[in-house]
Each structure stands twice: as structure tokens, then as C-alpha cells.
Amino acid sequence: MSTIQHETRPPSGGEIADTYYRKALAELQAGRTESARLALLAALDAAPAHADARLALAALLSRSGQAADAEVLLRNGRALTPDHPGLAMSLARLQAARGDTADAAATLIETADKPGAGADYHATLAAMLVQLDRPADAARHYEQALRQQPGQGTWWAGLAISLEAQGKSAEARTAYQRALQSGPLPDDLAAFARARVGK
Numbered sequence: 001m002s003t004i005q006h007e008t009r010p011p012s013g014g015e016i017a018d019t020y021y022r023k024a025l026a027e028l029q030a031g032r033t034e035s036a037r038l039a040l041l042a043a044l045d046a047a048p049a050h051a052d053a054r055l056a057l058a059a060l061l062s063r064s065g066q067a068a069d070a071e072v073l074l075r076n077g078r079a080l081t082p083d084h085p086g087l088a089m090s091l092a093r094l095q096a097a098r099g100d101t102a103d104a105a106a107t108l109i110e111t112a113d114k115p116g117a118g119a120d121y122h123a124t125l126a127a128m129l130v131q132l133d134r135p136a137d138a139a140r141h142y143e144q145a146l147r148q149q150p151g152q153g154t155w156w157a158g159l160a161i162s163l164e165a166q167g168k169s170a171e172a173r174t175a176y177q178r179a180l181q182s183g184p185l186p187d188d189l190a191a192f193a194r195a196r197v198g199k
Contacts, residue, residue: 017047024056033060049080051087058090067094082110085117089124101131112141119148123155130158135165153182157189160196173197 011019020043027036037060043053054077061070074091081087088111095104105128111117112125126141142159146152160175176193179185185193 013047014050017043017050017053019043020046021050021053021056024053028056028060033064036060049077051077051081051084055086055090058094062094067098070094083114085111085114085121088117089121092124092128096128101128104128105132119145119152121145122148123152123158126155126158126162130162130165133165135162138162139166151182153179153185154189156182157185157193160193164196 020039024036024039024043027033027039037057040053040057040060043050044057047053054073058070058073058077061067061073071091071094074087074094077087078084078091088107092104092107095101095107105125108121108125108128112122122141122145126138126145129135129138129141139159139162142155142162145155146159149155156175156179160172160179163175164172173196176196179193180190180197184190
């Protein structure tokens with residue numbers, strides 16, 4: 001009688017990282033931040049390209065006042081997986097928080113055409129481009145965001161501001177109207193939009 005022998009293969013780095021990542025999430029749920037941090041470090045040691053573990057660790061570092069360390073962690077992650085929009089978005093938010101809007105926008109532009117760069121991604125980039133006085137580029141990204149989520153009033157207002165900055169008054173007025181129709185806006189933005197529509 002013959003016996004069938006099953007070879008067991010050792011888990012891959014990705015599987016080990018997934019296990020540590022799940023452990024980290026459970027530790028975070030339980031309020032054990034330090035052991036979550038250690039599990040995330042172990043996940044990245046097993047699979048440095050594990051984007052979810054990297055994003056979670058960067059968020060932990062940022063919340064604990066270690067934004068510079070979080071930026072380094074995200075930059076290293078982007079070197080491993082340059083097409084990952086989530087890494088770009090997290091890095092850009094940290095860059096913008098320290099006042100470097102130009103670098104933040106450049107970070108987002110690098111992966112704006114990649115799968116996973118959704119409506120929030122494009123709207124965030126558009127808002128940064130408005131601050132950088134690049135209204136045509138901002139309008140293009142607001143339009144892309146609104147194609148995916150047309151009910152976002154603040155994005156319509158951002159598009160209107162971008163169009164108005166280009167001298168496109170009629171299109172801007174229509175966008176302001178859409179902003180007002182799309183749902184609640186912050187009071188100051190709603191008042192501004194109403195004033196622009198009535199102009």
C-alpha cells in the first residue's frame with residue numbers, strides 16, 4: 001500500500017506579512033498601539049512592498065507626532081511600488097500638512113493616471129493645483145473627480161473657481177449652480193457661490 005506524501009511549503013513573505021498585518025489591525029482595535037507598530041514592522045520586514053502595512057504604519061507614526069518618519073516610510077514604499085496611489089496620497093497629505101503644496105501636488109501628479117487614483121485623489125490634487133495658481137490643470141482634475149462622483153458640491157465649487165480664474169464666466173456660473181444644487185456646502189462657500197451666481 002502506497003502512501004501519498006504532501007509537501008508543505010513554507011509561507012511566502014507576502015503571506016507572512018498578511019498575517020502580521022492582520023495581527024496589527026487586531027492590536028489597533030484593542031488599543032495596543034505599540035504591539036501593532038511592532039507587528040507592522042514585522043510585516044514590512046517579511047514583505048517590504050506590502051502597501052497596506054506601510055500605510056498603516058505611516059498613519060500610526062503620523063498620529064504619534066512622527067510625521068517626518070512617516071514621510072520617509074512612504075517615500076521608501078513609493079520606491080518599491082511607484083504606481084500605488086494610496087502611498088502617493090498619504091505622502092502628499094503629509095507634504096501639504098507641512099506647507100509644501102508644490103511637492104504634494106507633484107507627488108500626486110506622478111500617479112494620477114494609475115488604477116486606484118479615484119475621485120478623492122483627483123479632487124485633492126485639484127485643490128492643491130488651485131493653491132498653486134494652476135486653474136486649467138485644477139479644472140481638469142475636478143472634472144475627472146466629478147465624473148466619478150457628480151454629487152460633490154465642494155468639488156463643483158472648486159471647478160467653478162478654477163473656470164472663473166481662466167475667464168470662463170458662463171461655465172463657472174453653471175458650476176456654481178451645480179455646487180449649490182449638489183447638497184450642503186460649508187456656509188461661507190455657499191454664500192460665496194450664491195454671490196457668484198447672482199453676479
